[in-house]
Amino acid sequence: MLLSALAGRRAVAGAMGASAIAGAMLFGALPSALADDPALNPPNCSAADLAGVSSGVSASTSAYLFTHPDVNYFFTSLEGLPREEIRTKVADYMNANPMTKADLTGIRQPLVDLKNRCGAAPAPAIP
Template structure:
């Protein structure tokens, strides 16, 4: 059975999520105050896990999109945003679906005062 490495896209999403939360937790304002209810690291991990599980299910149910994201690791980093934009221009429903799946994380960040990450993997 061939080894299937974790796509860079998954690592980037996880890294951005962790970095955004760590940055928010280490900011002077956050260091002097308790986190808002429902805004702890555990809460974010819970939301991120749900988004990751739904994304996984969506990708398995849409093999063309799964293959597209998997193959992004073969592209130079500077070509990834244009490739993503082109894919979603041709597949707007997939873009809408993925934005919907990701919405709980967007809502969490907004509610908890965390900055939204750049989203080159969703082309917006």
């Protein structure tokens, strides 16, 4: 009888331990389940997604500037100017060169799309 009482206690203790582990696993998994909820975290809105899209836009911008030396020269010439002066010069340049403005707007569109889809405020448009 002593042996069966000991076995009974071990069984109860084991069941309680298993329940505690199962409960911990359930509550431990709950935050990750909520993190995967599309309503709380839209798909493709992670830091890795932002970095990937940003690097693609940067690479495309670099390629564009290398293949359009006049545009590259213009943007290079802005280095060291006050921010307000840069803003004015870029607006004037883009108004005088609508094709360049359209090209650069198209290049950065994936970044704007990502920001719009993920709920961030969209970046200011190219003047």
